[in-house]
Amino acid sequence: MVAVSYPARAVVDLAAVRANVRSLAAHAPTAQVMAVVKADGYGHGLVPTATAALAGGATWLGAAQVDEVLALRRAGIADARILTWLYAPGAALREAVEADIDVSVSAPWALAELAAAARASGRTARAHLKVDTGLGRNGLTPGDLADVLPEVLRLRAEGAVEVVGLWSHFAFADEPEHPTVKLQAEVFAETLETVERAGVTLEVRHLANSAATLTTPAAHYDLVRPGIAVYGLSPVPQLGGPDDFGLVPAMTLEAELANVKRVPAGQGVSYAHQYETPQDTVLGLVPLGYADGIPRHASGTQERPGGPVRVGGRTLGVAGRVCMDQVVLDLGPGATEQAGDRVELFGTGRDGGPTAEDWARVAGTISYEIVTRVGARVPRVHVDSEVPA
Incomplete structure (x- = not known):
């Protein structure tokens, strides 16, 4: 169920x-x-x-x-x-x-x-x-x-x-x-x-x-x-992506923001404060973490953004360490997102959003691992885009 x-x-x-x-x-x-x-x-x-x-x-x-x-x-x-x-x-x-x-x-x-x-x-x-x-x-x-x-x-x-x-x-x-x-x-x-x-x-x-x-x-x-x-x-991303071989990524991993809040400049984010906010900004909490298959190697630091997440038409990197159940995004000072808004961690990429291959590059692995490691507690919802809703 x-x-x-x-x-x-x-x-x-x-x-x-x-x-x-x-x-x-x-x-x-x-x-x-x-x-x-x-x-x-x-x-x-x-x-x-x-x-x-x-x-x-x-x-x-x-x-x-x-x-x-x-x-x-x-x-x-x-x-x-x-x-x-x-x-x-x-x-x-x-x-x-x-x-x-x-x-x-x-x-x-x-x-x-x-x-x-x-x-x-x-x-x-x-x-x-x-x-x-x-x-x-x-x-x-x-x-x-x-x-x-x-x-x-x-x-x-x-x-x-x-x-x-x-x-x-x-x-x-x-x-x-x-x-x-x-x-x-x-x-x-x-x-x-x-x-x-x-x-x-x-x-x-x-x-x-x-x-x-x-x-x-x-x-x-x-x-x-x-x-x-x-x-x-x-299977050969160095030679071509899915479009080059007539393929379409079948899985989209998505979530709702679980929390949105304003914080001051210099606020440490997530464990060990690998990321600190460079200005007054808005943080968004995504309720997925390494227990759900999000690679901890895709954590973000001050120098390097973490795994990409699509929110409000823009792609942001994970800010700070990936936790067991959650990751944090720095949504920016002008963010208007609210708790419950949809975010996309990866999908087809055809709308400019992130893909499993993008996550693989950040985590230093292959796209195979990104999709197969999505945890069992994440529901699989099977749809058919060829069948009218």
């Missing part, structure tokens, strides 16, 4: 999600689209964004955790193919197989547990082999793969596991000219040949995340896996 009295909200436009998926499909016309909806749809809401992505043309969904993909099935998403890939021994793989979920295999033990889950469920499990082509994170090493392939063929003959996909993940996809991009693509192609030569018939091969979907057509293969771009944020 939405806490209607909460003085802030993350408004998510599902029409933007649909449009973003259509745009991503146009960037990869030879591939299917897997919309990645992990981490509660990158903070936008798991089921609403998954449903919107499918309506926009995605045919697959992907989420890291088994609980996430099971939640999608429980929500009634029955027709889409869904992949999960991050779990530890003892995960609910039997439930995943019974729910018709594709499961990634990144280690020999995972193949054994998936086979056991398939036998227990009386169904054939669909597996995607994940290979580590150079990221140095999850995935089968070349040595692991050599050991796993004979077992894959044995399990296929048994009817327990059918390997339908091969995939990997880039380390530098956001820098498309980086030499590792070409090197990883070559390793993936070689691995693909090895797997197919061993007698494994693949349905899908997938390598491209958001950045590679937009910038590296050679990596598109049969399926692309955009994540952050589904939500309208650029």
Whole structure:
């Protein structure tokens, strides 16, 4: 239930999600689209964004955790193919197989547990082999793969596991000219040949995340896996913003001012008085803080404004430290704002207002973190700008 009295909200436009998926499909016309909806749809809401992505043309969904993909099935998403890939021994793989979920295999033990889950469920499990082509994170090493392939063929003959996909993940996809991009693509192609030569018939091969979907057509293969771009944020801000790639940010984080008051020049603001008012002025209190996902690294000082906030048609930086539940704005001596007036922390940016990327730059992070860290106590309000109010 939405806490209607909460003085802030993350408004998510599902029409933007649909449009973003259509745009991503146009960037990869030879591939299917897997919309990645992990981490509660990158903070936008798991089921609403998954449903919107499918309506926009995605045919697959992907989420890291088994609980996430099971939640999608429980929500009634029955027709889409869904992949999960991050779990530890003892995960609910039997439930995943019974729910018709594709499961990634990144280690020999995972193949054994998936086979056991398939036998227990009386169904054939669909597996995607994940290979580590150079990221140095999850995935089968070349040595692991050599050991796993004979077992894959044995399990296929048994009817327990059918390997339908091969995939990997880039380390530098956001820098498309980086030499590792070409090197990883070559390793993936070689691995693909090895797997197919061993007698494994693949349905899908997938390598491209958001950045590679937009910038590296050679990596598109049969399926692309955009994540952050589904939500309208650029994975390569140094190469172009959302507009440059036909994307629209889906989330707007907004709040009402909780207090407005006049203070004299020299007034210290927030903890440790990192900011002091340079003149008689008006302060405004925004009831969002680091407990709501506002980065403390986006605090403002006398020399450097903090995270940007749009109020009364102007953009101001946070004044002083970000607190657990609130931040302060120096509204200026002529401010006319009152408690209850709306402020926008980030949104589409199309009206000149701040964006998640703007906050990322101030906080020294990436836009992915800005949207996914919006706290659970901030209500998500899902709207559809294509549907008349």
